[in-house]
Amino acid sequence: MAGGKTQYKNTGVVMFIGAINHKVRKFLLDNKHIFTGHRICVGCSGNFTFEKIISGEAAYIWSNDISVYSSAIGYALTKRPFSLKIQESRYSQYNKYLNNEISKIAVVALFFEMLKFEKQENIFQKRMFAYYTQNFQYLFERTCERIKNALSTLHINKYTTIDVYDLFQRLSPNWTFIVFLPTYVGGYEKLYNRLEQIFEWPKPKYEILDQARYEQTINFMRKGRFLYMTDYERKEAEDLVARIKTSRLKEVFIYSNLYKKKIWIRPLTNYEKKKYRFLPLDYQISDNNTIKIVETTNTIMNYYKNLFLKKGIDYTSGSYCLLFFIDDFLFGFAIFMEMQKELKAIPKYKSIYLLSDFVINSSIPKLSKLLLFLLRTTEVAEILKKKYHKDVNYIVTTVFTQKPVSMKYRGIFKLYKRDEEFLQYIAKTKKWSIKEALKNWCQRFPKNSKK
Numbered sequence: 360m361a362g363g364k365t366q367y368k369n370t371g372v373v374m375f376i377g378a379i380n381h382k383v384r385k386f387l388l389d390n391k392h393i394f395t396g397h398r399i400c401v402g403c404s405g406n407f408t409f410e411k412i413i414s415g416e417a418a419y420i421w422s423n424d425i426s427v428y429s430s431a432i433g434y435a436l437t438k439r440p441f442s443l444k445i446q447e448s449r450y451s452q453y454n455k456y457l458n459n460e461i462s463k464i465a466v467v468a469l470f471f472e473m474l475k476f477e478k479q480e481n482i483f484q485k486r487m488f489a490y491y492t493q494n495f496q497y498l499f500e501r502t503c504e505r506i507k508n509a510l511s512t513l514h515i516n517k518y519t520t521i522d523v524y525d526l527f528q529r530l531s532p533n534w535t536f537i538v539f540l541p542t543y544v545g546g547y548e549k550l551y552n553r554l555e556q557i558f559e560w561p562k563p564k565y566e567i568l569d570q571a572r573y574e575q576t577i578n579f580m581r582k583g584r585f586l587y588m589t590d591y592e593r594k595e596a597e598d599l600v601a602r603i604k605t606s607r608l609k610e611v612f613i614y615s616n617l618y619k620k621k622i623w624i625r626p627l628t629n630y631e632k633k634k635y636r637f638l639p640l641d642y643q644i645s646d647n648n649t650i651k652i653v654e655t656t657n658t659i660m661n662y663y664k665n666l667f668l669k670k671g672i673d674y675t676s677g678s679y680c681l682l683f684f685i686d687d688f689l690f691g692f693a694i695f696m697e698m699q700k701e702l703k704a705i706p707k708y709k710s711i712y713l714l715s716d717f718v719i720n721s722s723i724p725k726l727s728k729l730l731l732f733l734l735r736t737t738e739v740a741e742i743l744k745k746k747y748h749k750d751v752n753y754i755v756t757t758v759f760t761q762k763p764v765s766m767k768y769r770g771i772f773k774l775y776k777r778d779e780e781f782l783q784y785i786a787k788t789k790k791w792s793i794k795e796a797l798k799n800w801c802q803r804f805p806k807n808s809k810k
Contacts, residue, residue, distance in 0.1 A: 379408040379539065382603050383588070383611050387412050393617045397584070400530055402523035402538035402576070404429050407436075409537055411513045420515045421534075423526055425563050426551050428467045433518030435460035436510060443467075446559040456499055461510070465502040467554065469495065474553050481763040483779045522565035524576045535584040535617070540573060586615035630661035638688040640722045646798040650733065651684040652742060663692055667717055677714040679746050681739075683730060691718045691730040695743065698755065704775060705753045705785065711743055713756035725804045731771040731786075732796040740788040751788055758782045 387409065394413045401409055404422040406429070413420065422433055427443070434441035443463045445454050456466050473491035476484040491498065519526065527536055555562070566572055577587060581595075589612050592602075600621050601613040633655075657676040676694075683691030694714040701707040716734065718726045733739060734754060743751040756772070758765045759781045764774065772784035791799065 379405070379588075380603070380611065383613070384408060384412065386601055386603060386613070390618070391416050394535065397535040398533065400526065400534050400536055402526060402536065403540060404433065404518075405539065407432055407513060407515075409539075410515050411509075414512065414514045419517075421517045421519070422515045423519045423521055423523065425520050425522070425565050427554055427558050427560050427562075428464075428471060428551070430518075430520055430560065431460070431464045431467050432510075433515070433520075435464060436513060436515050437518045441560070443558060443560045445557055447557045450557055453495070461503050461507050462499070464506050465499055467558065468506070469498055469502060470554060470557065474557075477553070481761070483761060520561075520563035522563075524566070524572060524579065527576065527579055532583040535586070536580040537586050538576070538580065539588040540568065540576065581616075584617060586613065586617060588613050629658050630665060631656070631658040632662050633659055635682070635684075635689040636687065637719050638685055638690040638721060638723070638726075642685070642688065642723065644685060644723070644729075644797075644801065646794070646801050648685050648797060649687075650793045650797060651687065652733075652739065653682045653684065654742075655680045655682050657694075660692060660694060664715075664717075667692075667719055668715075675714060679743070681742070683733060689719065690721070690726060691733070692716065693730070693734060695746075697747070702755065702775065702785070705755075709750055710753035710755055710785075711747065711751045713754050716756070725800075727767055728771060728804070729797075729800045731768065732791075732800045733793060735771070735786050735788055735790040736793045736796050737789045737791070738793050743788075754786045754788060756784050758784065 391412050395416045396418050397416075398419040398421075399413060399417045400421040400423070402423055404410060404424040405426075407422065410420055410422055422436075424430060424433065431441055431443065441460055441463055443457055445451055445457075450470075453466060453470075457463050469491065473488065476488040476491070479485040479488050523538060523540070530536075568576075580587060581598075590610065592599075592612050593614065595614055598614040598616055599612060600615050600618040601611075603611045603613070657680060660680045677696040679695040681693045681695075682689055683693070693716045696712050696714050698707045698710050698712050702710070713734070716727075716730055718730055740751050754772075755775075756768070758768065761780065762782075763777065765782055765784065768774075768782075768784045772786040774782060775785045776783040790796075
């Protein structure tokens with residue numbers, strides 16, 4: 360809007376930022392009584408969600424973290440002055456907002472959100488970054504109000520900025536250790552690196568949390584009373600008390616020796632294993648190879664999703680599943696369903712929705728594009744026609760991303776719609792035969808095939 364402030368439906372008001380999902384919070388809240396009277400040490404406080412849950416239950420709460428955001432909160436809760444200023448000249452004008460401990464938390468929290476769009480790589484990011492910069496005063500005031508209200512019901516006895524492993528080593532066994540550690544090397548650095556570049560504060564010294572130190576920390580905790588959360592299933596099955604689905608792509612596993620029984624275990628998705636041979640890593644593909652397409656079930660497809668898709672991905676079932684083979688070696692997977700909504704460009708009765716397509720883990724470049732080439736063949740269109748009893752002239756699929764284009768689909772499918780959170784692609788079927796698709800792929804990506 361010329362001459363005015365950018366308007367956007369999201370308020371952008373920030374209270375606390377953190378990684379503990381509402382389903383996990385509910386689980387902890389429903390069972391907070393097990394912490395009554397305990398001396399609790401929270402190794403990585405994050406946004407102090409756990410402390411908020413056990414405030415009033417625990418006899419003593421020692422909070423700890425090494426991030427600037429958590430430290431701003433920790434210092435405020437323990438009524439200590441927190442030294443903080445913006446050192447990067449590009450954002451120096453925001454130093455005027457750092458007036459008190461509440462305002463410091465608000466500024467760091469707002470920057471954490473605003474910096475997600477700092478690179479302004481597409482229209483959506485540019486619009487969002489403009490929204491934060493042009494409405495900063497309003498967002499700052501509202502965020503301060505929310506933070507003040509939130510801190511009024513949150514109580515801790517002590518806050519430190521110590522390496523979590525070193526901290527736990529200092530404490531006696533009568534403490535209860537709580538932690539949700541980053542599960543990748545350099546986790547804190549990747550989360551907060553940009554904030555650390557912008558803000559000057561008394562940064563603590565600590566060891567990078569590599570896999571060895573991660574295991575050392577968990578093993579030490581297990582000598583006493585403990586509760587730790589991870590985003591992957593560990594070997595300590597006897598102490599797994601909860602497995603909680605938090606989103607389409609994620610699960611949280613809670614391990615503890617404080618519970619007398621397993622309380623909430625999410626059932627595993629059904630799957631069935633088949634003894635297909637996978638395409639060898641060094642396999643040479645040419646237009647003389649034979650392509651075979653085999654119908655399969657959702658339970659069999661679930662097994663391959665578990666192998667080749669992101670860990671914890673939701674097992675969304677389609678109405679039709681296909682496996683793709685090269686010379687009897689399995690390499691590709693496709694899941695279809697009927698279109699739920701009609702697109703303006705194509706009639707629903709002539710199109711099908713591609714719910715998912717993926718390939719095996721392979722060192723053969725552009726293998727995923729070979730699958731897309733095959734999906735546009737006359738043979739696949741005929742297979743779909745027999746299944747859905749209609750001519751399938753178009754395939755529609757969706758990519759959930761904030762990027763302006765999907766490199767996987769680019770050049771093979773056509774970008775139909777670009778939204779803030781997803782891209783929608785369409786492709787005409789019956790573009791070529793399987794033989795022609797294989798030949799075209801070999802010509803287009805000659806490094807991947809034999810002469």
